[in-house]
Amino acid sequence: MSWLLNLYKTYELNADRVGEFEEYSSDQNYTLLPIAHTTQQIQVEVVVNEKGDFLSAQVVDENDATTIIPCTEDSFSRTSAPVPHPLHDSLQYVAGDYEQFVQPYKKGKNLYQDYINQLGEWASSSFAHKKIIAIYSYVRKGTLIHDLVQEGVLHVDQNQKLISKWKNSFGEKPDIFKVINETQEKAYVRFDVHLSNEVNTKVWKDKDVFDSFINYYKSTLSEREKDICYVSGSVLPKTEKHSSKIRHAADRAKLISSNDSINFTYKGRFKEPNEAANISYDVSQKAHQALKWLIQKQGEKIDQRVFLVWGNDETKVAAPQKDTLSFFHDLGIQNPADFLSEDRTHEGFAKKVNQALAGYKKDLKYNQKSEVNILVLDSATSGRMAVVYYRNLQKEKYLENIESWHKSCSWLHRYKNEDKKIIEFIRAPALKEIAQAAYGPNVKKEVQKGLVERLLPCIIERRNIPLDIIRSVYNRASNPVSMETWQWEQTLSIACALMRKQYEKEEYNVSLDLKNTHRDYLFGRLLAIADVLERKALSDDSKRATNAIRYMNAFARHPARTWEIIQANLQPYQARLGDKAIYFNRLIDEVGSKIRFEDFNNKPLSGIYLLGFYSQRYELYNYKSNNNKNEGDEKHETFAK
Structure with missing residues (x-):
């Protein structure tokens, strides 16, 4: 449970960053999600005023579609079961006139009524926010699809039913059909409120709205049975439903699950699943939200395997699987290539590594008691995920081990830059490069992720490199006619780096002895x-x-x-x-x-x-x-x- 505890601590130490979006690529961003919230790709945005009157609507651009939405345990875990989200959801839940424009609900189940009853309880509670009250006032009118059709966001046929598929004969394709892969009735809707004489923050970015639902939902959990949380040691409301969507939005695999009561997941040893591992709702939510945030922020994925390194206080930590140039970049050095380009000796290289680490410790107000966590996740099936590897080290020890690897497994490498000029610098290879040197540039992802996992302890725990990996790289480096010249040159330099590591006591260098x-x-x-x-x-x-x-x-x-x-x-x-x-x-x-x-x-x-x-x-x-x-x-x- 130590990895859960450290994720929980990370969330607590970074609580001020909840809801703050940060960009991690040109068109995507990420944030540390509030508890009892998840993200959803939204296609339609509706704006109402503080009285609950319809103002406008638009199709959401794909680059702005990721939206933070409140969720309950049941709604987050829903598959085929009809369970509404508390606020933003698909048309079949939020539209009171759904049956008028689409079709009657299956089996007579009125999804809109379930949604409006649930939203009404939140809006009438003592924790209700005025924006929620305004949205509730609008949605209960039951005219959502009518308003969207009038606004030109949704489109109907001659029978006043939503068009399922747009045909070329209809003319130019509307925006809604450009952003949705399914039919219009599957579109997700988010609501915003325009308040007069106030600075308007989007509902899905408003921290006061976040807190409103969190406090309301926690009040409903207070009546639930409490038990000792195995992670925090406190007596808190327990949960048996834990988060998915860990690696990405479509990921259904869970790290903790107890819904298999037929087989021997826990039966035979325990009567109830919480006897095997009892985790409170608060800890589970915060730990999983922190994990999702860290993976988006700094995790590395090979196939479906995730390699993650983070610190509890300062989350950004140099990753062990990267090469020396990336290592310097992680430590804040702006031009690592220039930093190394004049270096031709291992002694000079070692001094540069020392300088980089010294600057890192100084810039980050280095604390010797701070910790570093190394976590590797993978899933054997679409529903179950496992912690493949986990280590927790003092940051000082971790940096010492990283430093030792980059010094002892370094060699001179030659590459062509963007100007086709050959540049040379001493560095330690990335673990992906070692995999390609051992098994070729077209190595399968399954093999690559397995090798990276096996090499991690060689860096983090200073273990010896497995002999089969060394032997494989050695054989390929000794067979240059089997590959292109440039590829062999790279394989040879990586092989030399591994040999230098293997014969570390002899202290071999690039310079001729x-x-x-x-x-x-x-x-x-x-x-x-x-x-x-x-x-x-x-x-x-x-x-x-x-x-x-x-x-x-x-x-x-x-x-x-x-x-x-x-x-x-x-x-x-x-x-x-x-x-x-x-x-x-x-x-x-x-x-x-x-x-x-x-x-x-x-x-x-x-x-x-x-x-x-x-x-x-x-x-x-x-x-x-x-x-x-x-x-x-x-x-x-x-x-x-």
Whole structure:
């Protein structure tokens, strides 16, 4: 229940943001919903005055259709059962003349009467708001569809019945048929009230109206049986109906449900469902509303699986599944690419990460006692959802683990920007990128979300990366002929990042380590030298793979035997380069001499060879002389001339 408790706390700490809409894309927004409220896509808006007289009506633009509406437990959970919402609802509930313009209610059930009775109880209560009284005064007249037809919002045929489907022969399609997928009688209606001599706030955005219904509805719950809430520990009115629409408006899956009394959901161990888990209405509402808000605000979805990270006090927290650039962006750095573009060393990169975290702690008035929650949700069926993964950490510990990941799993990556220029920067890859490196760019969503879930503990809890993932990335990086060059380059850099993480104690870096005598590292260097030598000999416009690249997969499995083949195939290119090949020949001899006689065998290479291959290749392609010369600088300068 700790995840529910932390969601409840988050709602309480952010109660001042209830009903405040925030934009999360160009045409959509989100808000922390009040309790006893939900959202609904609305097609028609009706405006009345404070006396309950009709003023105007219009078709609602799709970008403004999301509307906060009051709801009861029964109306929120309604499926086929006819249960009205308390205020805004579809025409069959709110229109008193529905049978006149559409058809008689099925089975003699008067939905309008149920609606008007329920709204009347709210309007006559001590908690009633004057806007609600005005809306009630209008709706009870029973002329809604008539007024909408007169206003040109709804359209009828020659028999004065609402047209079910608009035909091209009728002329230009009216606005109502552009925003509704079903027939006109299925349209949802929202009401607004124009008050004279007052600042008019839309009813569905008016916090006083929110509070009016919340107080009224809570007063009806006070008569309900109370019990100890397993989440808060307080004695409060209980509920057995919990929220859906968690991931999106059409989501029917619930995290908490006890309506299956036939099977063994709770029977066999408990007589009543609340004995298994008793949660109060107030806590359930606030926790679920907070969860919906956080998912819209900062959750990430892969297929139907949701990955969510949040803080109780400061909700926005750097997400672990993102790459370093996104990590810096989450911490408030405006231009992360510029922030890293001049960095070519892991030491400099580590300092940048430290600076970013230091600024984050300072800007957010960092509190060591604050907490971070990591929650993963998914549903096996359309009706049931589960918490797949949950952790709660002190923010200080969480940031330490995030920092460790970005430092230890970083490598140099090359990308083309919008101007087609190649940019290089050190960063840790995003978990989605690791999934694509392991299983290809067209990896299925089901596989991708599973891998991301498995990698989360590697960041949050500092666990080792699963060997099957490392092995898969290693195999694809060792098989460059199976993919496009740019795709292989990305896979190779991600593979190096994972190998650097796996061999964290050895502290491998992008810069070439001339003192490293590890067998696999040296074999990787030999392969890189052969690749660059042949590439230098080929024409600039040649796209043919070098022998080193073509034999890379075999080289990883049988290095000594394959190296003989590669070296034999290098002879024509050495001859073509002439004197320019002297440096490469010497370098091959130098690296080869460092491999001990007993190590020059066909034992398969570990991922360390990829690190040696990448570093040597990068060194040869990107060498620039500097004042602090290392071993072999003179040779580089001779080659450059």
